[in-house]
Amino acid sequence: MGEKEVSKQFLEAFEFQGIKRREFLKFCGATAALLGLSELYIPKIAAAIEKAAKRPPVVWLNFASDSGCTEALIKATYPNAADLVLDILSIDYNETIMAAAGKQSEEIREKSRKAGGYILIVEGGVPTKKGHGMIAGKEMLDILKEMAAPAVAIIAVGSCATFGGVPAAKPNPSQIIGVTEALKKAGVKKAVVNLDLCPVNVEYLVGVVVNYLLLGKLPELDSFGRPKMFYGQTIHDNCERRAHFDAGRFVERFGSNEEALGYCLYKMGCKGPMTYSACPKVQYNDRVSWCIKAGAPCIGCAEHDWPDKFAGFYNRLPDVKLPGIQATADKIGAVAGVATAVGIAAHAIASSGRAKKAGGEK
Amino acid sequence: MANELKYEWSLAYRVEHWVRVIAIAVLVFTGFYIHWPFITGGAEGAVMSWMRFFHSVAAYALVLGLIVRVYMALNSTFDRDWKDFSITKNLKDLPDMLAYYLFVNDTHKDYRKYNPLQALAYLFIAALIIFTTLTGAALYKGNAFGFINAAESFRWVNTMLGGESYTRIWHFLSMWVFLIFVGVHVYMSLLQAAVNKDKTFMSIFTGYKLKKTS
Numbered sequence: 187m188g189e190k191e192v193s194k195q196f197l198e199a200f201e202f203q204g205i206k207r208r209e210f211l212k213f214c215g216a217t218a219a220l221l222g223l224s225e226l227y228i229p230k231i232a233a234a235i236e237k238a239a240k241r242p243p244v245v246w247l248n249f250a251s252d253s254g255c256t257e258a259l260i261k262a263t264y265p266n267a268a269d270l271v272l273d274i275l276s277i278d279y280n281e282t283i284m285a286a287a288g289k290q291s292e293e294i295r296e297k298s299r300k301a302g303g304y305i306l307i308v309e310g311g312v313p314t315k316k317g318h319g320m321i322a323g324k325e326m327l328d329i330l331k332e333m334a335a336p337a338v339a340i341i342a343v344g345s346c347a348t349f350g351g352v353p354a355a356k357p358n359p360s361q362i363i364g365v366t367e368a369l370k371k372a373g374v375k376k377a378v379v380n381l382d383l384c385p386v387n388v389e390y391l392v393g394v395v396v397n398y399l400l401l402g403k404l405p406e407l408d409s410f411g412r413p414k415m416f417y418g419q420t421i422h423d424n425c426e427r428r429a430h431f432d433a434g435r436f437v438e439r440f441g442s443n444e445e446a447l448g449y450c451l452y453k454m455g456c457k458g459p460m461t462y463s464a465c466p467k468v469q470y471n472d473r474v475s476w477c478i479k480a481g482a483p484c485i486g487c488a489e490h491d492w493p494d495k496f497a498g499f500y501n502r503l504p505d506v507k508l509p510g511i512q513a514t515a516d517k518i519g520a521v522a523g524v525a526t527a528v529g530i531a532a533h534a535i536a537s538s539g540r541a542k543k544a545g546g547e548k
Numbered sequence: 549m550a551n552e553l554k555y556e557w558s559l560a561y562r563v564e565h566w567v568r569v570i571a572i573a574v575l576v577f578t579g580f581y582i583h584w585p586f587i588t589g590g591a592e593g594a595v596m597s598w599m600r601f602f603h604s605v606a607a608y609a610l611v612l613g614l615i616v617r618v619y620m621a622l623n624s625t626f627d628r629d630w631k632d633f634s635i636t637k638n639l640k641d642l643p644d645m646l647a648y649y650l651f652v653n654d655t656h657k658d659y660r661k662y663n664p665l666q667a668l669a670y671l672f673i674a675a676l677i678i679f680t681t682l683t684g685a686a687l688y689k690g691n692a693f694g695f696i697n698a699a700e701s702f703r704w705v706n707t708m709l710g711g712e713s714y715t716r717i718w719h720f721l722s723m724w725v726f727l728i729f730v731g732v733h734v735y736m737s738l739l740q741a742a743v744n745k746d747k748t749f750m751s752i753f754t755g756y757k758l759k760k761t762s
């Protein structure tokens with residue numbers, strides 16, 4: 187089967203699903219924009235995806251999570267679920283959405299593993315406490331270990347898979363960790379692309395995969411293993427409410443006039459200034475909206491150590507926890523300040539007493 | 549026992565001191581604002597922009613001031629005073645000074661320029677400036693001095709403190725330490741001026757202080 191033939195079949199498949207070539211190119215255009223490539227790349231992207239009618243096989247593992255990333259994936263508009271599953275990637279194994287179940291699905295996974303050469307996408311954190319996370323009688327950590335070795339690339343999607351996320355929040359009874367850490371623990375040396383967000387933005391995932399199809403390599407990563415092209419700037423840098431921040435116009439209370447005017451959410455606990463992600467540019471659901479546009483402060487879900495090391499959703503800073511004390515930084519500062527003032531006053535009174543005494547002795 | 553005026557602070561020392569005072573005042577005010585914006589900008593305002601701008605300008609002043617002060621300690625033509633900051637020597641003398649301040653003794657030994665409590669406090673302030681600068685730099689998203697990518701270069705500070713939220717808390721708490729220092733420092737200099745009648749408080753304006761000759 188020549189490449190032309192494959193392409194034709196591929197396009198027919200598109201037609202078959204009632205998806206027009208135009209739509210396909212629109213998707214390629216959206217992807218090009220996402221990757222920061224000029225329009226000249228659209229045909230190249232189209233070609234790369236069509237060529238991949240040998241479609242890179244994908245194994246998608248579900249570990250400790252609420253399957254929100256799978257949910258995001260199947261609700262995506264560009265590419266829609268049908269394109270993605272049937273045409274762009276060959277998602278050979280995904281427990282949540284595949285038809286097979288039980289023994290049959292284990293066989294599929296085993297077949298993929300033997301064949302190798304797949305892109306391994308992991309959703310969910312990895313429980314490391316024995317018996318706390320098992321599929322078909324196997325520890326998730328062991329499944330990850332055996333599936334990681336034959337993979338050509340590993341992509342951790344969503345904050346659970348990257349660094350543990352919500353399932354790993356204190357007290358973390360199942361001792362859940364992210365994929366990077368789990369692989370280190372299992373002794374597998376392999377780069378992991380961390381697409382940290384809750385849930386993953388499917389456009390990021392498609393961007394990384396298309397980038398891989400185009401260039402045959404993974405994108406440049408930052409120190410947390412996140413692609414620099416998506417995690418190079420803070421939310422705050424590109425936020426549409428930034429003008430209000432700079433001007434000093436803030437929402438003080440939900441339900442207020444300031445909120446209706448779309449003022450900055452800094453005082454409502456926005457973590458935008460400390461969160462790196464391209465959410466304001468890429469947005470969600472075909473660029474319909476995103477957290478801050480929808481009126482909610484950014485909660486920092488794209489960050490390492492989220493949510494434990496972040497304040498409550500509507501607080502600017504977390505509380506300070508000292509043995510026996512839990513207080514806001516403001517309170518600690520104020521108490522220390524007052525204590526100092528009292529100390530100075532006491533010392534001044536005592537000093538004047540000493541001066542009087544010295545005067546009396548003379 | 550006669551007293552005579554001694555030229556204690558050259559112009560350079562006094563300028564450096566007052567640059568620091570202004571810088572800290574600006575940093576505390578703008579820092580409080582960044583922490584919890586208490587002035588609301590109007591339709592055309594740029595309150596937060598200005599606060600952040602002056603916070604950075606004052607931060608540069610504070611850091612450069614410290615560098616200048618260290619240089620003067622090592623190489624001033626007026627008073628090369630780095631030896632006064634010896635930690636071991638000052639720690640040894642510290643009990644004497646504490647006994648005086650805590651009303652155990654009514655007198656204390658004579659010290660050259662700084663008493664041990666002073667010398668240690670100023671060393672501590674130098675360390676505090678470094679700490680605040682490091683945490684501040686880790687919060688900075690621009691290019692320090694125009695070419696150092698602050699967020700990248702100082703990310704290790706965030707890692708060490710447990711994430712940027714905690715860097716912010718440490719940075720904020722270090723502001724309180726500055727405030728407390730300023731309070732105690734001003735009190736101590738007023739106290740010494742009142743008790744010893746040696747013009748200590750005015751000396752940082754005029755440069756002259758009364759010293760015992762004997």
Ligand code: HEM
Binds near residue numbers: 578579688726
């Ligand atoms: C000396 C070098 C300093 C640097 C480089 C620095 C830098 C910064 C930066 C970049 C921020 C974040 C601003 C933003 O989010 O836009 C900040 C916040 C702040 N700074 Fe500084 N600063 C310095 C010194 C100080 C000092 C001396 C004080 C107080 C005495 C201070 C008090 C504060 C406070 C209270 C905040 C708000 C923190 C928060 O609640 O998030 N800073 N500083």
Ligand code: SF4
Binds near residue numbers: 421426429431478
């Ligand atoms: S809403 Fe958040 S991200 Fe947007 S400008 Fe305000 S603080 Fe920054």
Ligand code: SF4
Binds near residue numbers: 488
């Ligand atoms: S804006 Fe903030 S909370 Fe919303 S998805 Fe992006 S990083 Fe997460």
